[in-house]
Amino acid sequence: MDSQTQSNKRNVIFLVIVAALGYFVDIYDLVLFSVVRLKSFSDIGISPEQMRTEGEYVINMQMFGLLLGGLLWGIIGDKFGRIKVLFGSILMYSVANIANGFATDVHSYAMIRFVAGIGLAGELGAGITLVTETMDKEKRGYGTMVVAGIGLLGAAAAATIGKHFTWQTSYFVGGGMGLLLLLLRVGTFESGMFKNAEQSKSVSKGNFFMLFSDRKRFLKYLACICLGLPLWFIVGILVTQSPEIGKALGAKEVLNAGTGIMYTYFGIAIGDVVCGFLAQLLKSRKKTVLIFQGLSVFTVILYLTNNNLTESSFILICLVMGFAVGYWATFVTIAAEQFGTNIRSTVTTTAPNFVRGALIPITLAFEFFVHQYNIVTAGFIMMGILTLVAMISVASLKESFNKDLDYLEE
Numbered sequence: 001m002d003s004q005t006q007s008n009k010r011n012v013i014f015l016v017i018v019a020a021l022g023y024f025v026d027i028y029d030l031v032l033f034s035v036v037r038l039k040s041f042s043d044i045g046i047s048p049e050q051m052r053t054e055g056e057y058v059i060n061m062q063m064f065g066l067l068l069g070g071l072l073w074g075i076i077g078d079k080f081g082r083i084k085v086l087f088g089s090i091l092m093y094s095v096a097n098i099a100n101g102f103a104t105d106v107h108s109y110a111m112i113r114f115v116a117g118i119g120l121a122g123e124l125g126a127g128i129t130l131v132t133e134t135m136d137k138e139k140r141g142y143g144t145m146v147v148a149g150i151g152l153l154g155a156a157a158a159a160t161i162g163k164h165f166t167w168q169t170s171y172f173v174g175g176g177m178g179l180l181l182l183l184l185r186v187g188t189f190e191s192g193m194f195k196n197a198e199q200s201k202s203v204s205k206g207n208f209f210m211l212f213s214d215r216k217r218f219l220k221y222l223a224c225i226c227l228g229l230p231l232w233f234i235v236g237i238l239v240t241q242s243p244e245i246g247k248a249l250g251a252k253e254v255l256n257a258g259t260g261i262m263y264t265y266f267g268i269a270i271g272d273v274v275c276g277f278l279a280q281l282l283k284s285r286k287k288t289v290l291i292f293q294g295l296s297v298f299t300v301i302l303y304l305t306n307n308n309l310t311e312s313s314f315i316l317i318c319l320v321m322g323f324a325v326g327y328w329a330t331f332v333t334i335a336a337e338q339f340g341t342n343i344r345s346t347v348t349t350t351a352p353n354f355v356r357g358a359l360i361p362i363t364l365a366f367e368f369f370v371h372q373y374n375i376v377t378a379g380f381i382m383m384g385i386l387t388l389v390a391m392i393s394v395a396s397l398k399e400s401f402n403k404d405l406d407y408l409e410e
Helices: 003-043 051-080 082-100 106-120 123-134 140-151 154-164 167-187 192-199 215-226 229-239 242-249 257-282 285-304 311-324 328-337 341-357 359-372 375-396
Strands: none
Touching (some): 003 051, 003 123, 003 154, 003 257, 051 359, 082 341, 123 328, 140 257, 154 257, 192 341, 215 328, 229 341, 229 359, 229 375, 242 257, 257 285, 257 311, 257 328, 285 328, 341 359
8 A cells, every 4th residue: 555545544534533523513512402401591590481482492593593504504515615614614603602601591592502503504414425525435334424423422422511510611612622623624625526526617516406406306305305304203202202201101200301312312323333334234225224214113112102111211212212213324425425516515414404404394293193192192103104204215215325426416
């Protein structure tokens, strides 16, 4: 192996590590509000009766920021480069995190979470796009696996720091980690595929409307979004509403949603690593995702039929459910591999954020079934519908493992 090859290999490894650490800080910030909500709201004078509704207001502002940011950073990534997104997004949410520690009322809190949401939206898409375009096509699955596996441990860090320090310190730590990572990113390099696409003046770059101008392309984009829906339903509803679900199941003690989310993310991190390895072994991302989607249905059945839930059994179920939906990195990689270089960043950045945003209509549908039947039956119905849609979506996509990504969408 010559010195040039060794240098390129070191550069790629460095890029994967920096992308993984960026996603670590990203997830830390994403879940931190859920961890410190009660402590921070109490300190800024919100009464216990208002905490749920004000919490929904703040999280919806963050979600709106994610949706807007997904579109913004995706287009910037395709027009001006993936590296600019990595720098711009982390700078925005790091400064927002620090500002969050100085919030004194719910409206300033919500506006800061909106700005943070815009920043947070760019991290994963840009990182995965850069890794998939830089690594060998036979090995890029390992790169995205490392990014997600390390990144999702940020949820555990948020839970640990939020538990042992003040909520202000927890936000300052997140902002500080982001600014330190910004310095580390000075050594990163731009994707060669993007540089090649940049030379082509006749092809539209970062044009979001290209995804809707062609029926086949639109259906492919929609399928990429739909295959991630069961994952967010499990995290955003089945685990988040575990106190109410546990009560309906006759749990012996009140289930703690914060603890459940932390262990679910632990499971997702482990699942992402296993899912990445399995995709490499099977040489198929489609087969791997279908296996994990089938497993997730089985784990949800275990959860919703468990009439003797204790804290320890709930933690174990959350860990297993998290593992079963641990195909987040593979989902984002599939999205990146389905489209040409000139709109790849747009797709890879918007798809995961639109999945997160889909939690809003999913919640409305879930509440409808809760009123029609009960919370447990609603869980079964929604999981069944979302998994069926996700499996059909996976089946409709072409296998992208080992696909050459150096091409443009006309």
